[in-house]
Amino acid sequence: MTFEAVKKLLKEEALKRNHHEELSQDRPDPLMIASRYKDEFSSLICALFAYGNVSAIIQFLESLDFSLLDADEKTIEQTLSHHYYRFQNAKDIQALFITLARLKKNRSSLESIFLPAYQKESNVMDGLRALIAMLYDINPYRSRGYQFLLGTIPPTNPHSPYKRWHMYLRWMVRNDHLDLGLWQGVDTKDLLVPLDTHTFAVGKKLGLIQRKSYDFKAVxxxxxxxxxxxxxxxxxxxxxxxxxxxEKILF
Known part of the structure; x- marks a missing residue:
């Protein structure tokens, strides 16, 4: 397929899929849950748990009470005492809610932490570095499950694609019938693709990616x-x- 043909395909597909019906129980996506709340904190939880089988992701997210982000820490711990998801046990999930609740209580927004670092060089990885570091600073809790959820603070030369974080940025920055557009200070031209196994495989199939490794350089x-x-x-x-x-349309 020529680049012009690929370009035409992607433009048609993007236009065709830019509507609310693309997010439904029949066509599940974590953005479906985030769209109900239209809140940067709830959306981050939806994005960070967006790994694994999509039906399992939705089932787990449906079980969460996002109003806990405004609750006291004892209530958070009691309410989430029996929740778990794949690599995260109840303590990991409690810790995430407590971390974000502390940030909200301090009247800080996630955008206000991300923006100053991003704006220095219009680099979203700088913004993510500041945001992830702040989340770790707020709560000293550590475990393998919790650190998998937040990811590592991005080094100068990352290896990980940071898929869930770039998906979160897409939701926050872009504004159409799918993405939420809750942040105003980030330019869409600076966003990076939330590379997962599907987009990596399709990107290679269409000749958009030459790199063999699924990593940040492929992003x-x-x-x-x-x-x-x-x-x-x-x-x-x-x-x-x-x-x-x-949907295995090209395979």
Whole structure:
């Protein structure tokens, strides 16, 4: 398939899928839950737990009471004492809610932590570095499950694709019938693709990615290629790529 043909396909798919019906019980996606609350804190929880089978993700997210983000820590611990999800036990889930509740109580927004670091060089990884570091600073709790959830503080040369975090940024920054557009200070041109196994496989199939390894360099390569299609909003095509892979349309 030529690049022009790929460009045409992605533009058509992005347009076709940019509607609310794309997020439903029949077509589940964690964004479906985040869209109910339209809140940066609830959305972050939805994004961080977005790994594994999508039906299991939705089932878990449906079991959560997001109003706990405004509750006291004892109530959080009691309410979530029997919750667990894959690599996270109840203490890990309690810790995440407590961390975000502390941040809300201090009248801080996630955007206000992300923006100053991002704006220095228009680099979203700098913003993520500041945000993830702040989340670790707020709560001294540590475990393998909790640290898997938040991820490592991004080093200068990351290896991980940081898929869940880039998906969160897509939700927060882009504003259409799918993404929430809750943040105002980040330019869509600076966003990076939330690379998962589906988008990686489709990207290689369409010739958008040459790299063999599923890593951060593949994220940069795909994002750079998509900038050739839309320099102002390359991540516009992420959801279409994801669905093309998930629905096995090209395979």
């Amino acid at each position: 940069l390569e795909l994002s750079h290629t998509l900038q050739k299609i839309d320099p102002s909003d390359p991540v516009k095509y992420d959801f279409a790529l994801y669905r093309l892979g998930q």
